[in-house]
Amino acid sequence: MRSSKLAVIAVATLLLGAGCGGSGGKGTSTGGASGGSAAANGPVSVEFLSVQQPTDNWPTVLTKLMDGFAKERPGSTLKNTYVQQTDLDQKLQLLGAQNALPELFNAPNTPAAQAQMGRSGQALDLEPALTQLGVFDKLDPAAVSVIKQLEGGKLYALPFELNIEGIWYNKKIFADNAITPPATWDDLVTAATTLNGKGVVPFAAAGVDGWPITRLVGDYIVRLAGPDALKKVADGQAKLTDEPYLKGAQAVADLGAKGFFGKGVASQDYQAAEDLFLRGKAAMFYMGSWAVGDFNDPAKNKIGADSIGFMPFPAVAGGAGTAEQTPMNAGLPTMVSAKKYNPATTGEWLKYMVGNYGDTALAERGMVTGFKVANPPASVPAMTKLVQDQIAATKDPVLWFEALFTAKATSVAQKGAAPLVTGGMSPQDFMSAVQDALNG
Known part of the structure; x- marks a missing residue:
């Protein structure tokens, strides 16, 4: 996903060397002598390395803070x-x-x-x-x-953004078709069949990027096999070729076989898919809430923000699993x-930043973050x-399909997504x- 959105989608996503004195698990350690380049009560100098x-x-937001x-x-x-x-x-x-992380x-x-950055003592156990x-x-x-699920039960990173994922839909198209x-x-599937029969593209999706399609596979699996289904794969307790997992790939492949992604999905990237939805040419768009910025932008959104609704991935x-288990991600977090x-020194800056980030991000940039908003x-x-x-x-956030995959498995999944929905790859071959790739 794009770094400015889900620096995952996602994201990213998504979406993630050595030599730091002390363990990342010792949050009270004074660490290096510089400590943000300041004596107690003096000025604090902070560098932020960002994508x-x-x-x-x-x-x-950090500059404002x-x-x-x-x-x-x-x-x-x-x-x-x-x-x-x-x-x-x-x-x-x-x-x-070089012992030079900012x-x-x-x-x-x-x-x-x-x-690994946390376990090796490079990132602070927050x-x-x-x-x-x-x-x-x-x-x-x-x-x-969400972050603890990704980082082995520890909190090594801060959620500068927080995204829900689900299906955004065109209210007018739904109403016009009594859906x-x-x-x-x-x-x-019934709704998509109705829309397709009326000449409306049911789903806008980015086959070039792949992950908007694999998101559907992962969500189906979680709804069928339960919220811990993908963690079981990561832990070696289940395989993607097991029946419940294959059913997820088959269900999404069936959408493609019925033409529900429209023509040219394999050559369509994120921006083109979003544009299809925001021009009223597609009824539904599975995406994370990082897209809300574009939904709120009249220059991009030709159907109007009031015309867009949200529904959880269905049961x-x-x-x-249940529809109340919402897919969520924290974008590319910060350590x-x-x-x-x-x-x-840096601790006092961290205290101030964490205490005020939610309010400042919402007020200054309209951002939804992983920090509480007091005002x-x-x-x-x-x-x-x-x-x-x-x-x-x-109450029970769940992860996306590749969240716990290796980089190799993530690449294989996303490159195989378009062939999965265009008939170029069977569900069995895709999951195998x-x-x-997960097996190494």
Whole structure:
């Protein structure tokens, strides 16, 4: 997914070298002597290494926060350093080997690499550190749950964004065809059949990127086999070639065989798929809430924000999962250098930042994040409010298809997605290929 969205989708996503004194599990360690380059009560200097440009969301919010922090500790500064997402992992490895990781940095692109950074002592174990600082309760519990699922039960990264995923639909198209938001997979297929028969593309999807299609496979599996179905695969307790998993691939392949993704899905990228939906040419669009920014943009959204509804991925008959188990992700999260951490200096900045990030991000950029909001703006766009309400109602967030996969398996899955829905690859061959990649 695009770095400016889900620096996963996702994301990313999604979506993630060595040598730091002390364990990442010791959040109270003073770490390196620099500690953010300040004596106690003096100015704090922080560098943020990010895949976003200085004028993008995360750097902009942090700059605003540093302006506020500098009023309490004059002379404190933030340096935003940009790195392309494709170069991020290599950059982190190089800086880690040189003991030169900055105070804040975007996490590696794979969950396995994120967890390794924590276990090796490069990234700060944030739960004990934030608890000691008195601000752990400023994080949204759903966001904490998502990151812990990815990082082996630990919190090594901060959720600068928090996304729900599901099916966005065109209210007018649904109303014109007497369709109510489907609550079950069978109802979804029936609705798609009706739309296809009327010449309306049921689903906009990006076959070039692959992950918008594999998301559907993963969600079906979770609805059928239960919320821990994909973790069982990662833990070696199940295989993607087992019957419940194959049914997920088959169900999505069947959508493609019926023409429900329209013509040219294999050559359609993210932007083209979104544009198809926002021009009213497709009835449904499975996507994460990072797309809400585009939904709220009249220049991109030709059907109007009021014309877009959201529905959870539907239930599957006889399945162990429920529609209340919402797929969620935290985009590309951000880590704190264990080596640079000092409770009296960078710790005070971290305390201020965590305590104010949610309010500032929402007020300044309209962002939904993994931080609680204490003082919401007087006016919040309806689409943003919808996302906030869905997050608040989520008690059991679940992960996406490739969340716990290796980089190799993720690539195989996403490259095979378009052939899966265009008849170029059978569900059995698709799942076998991904499982083989997981096996190494």
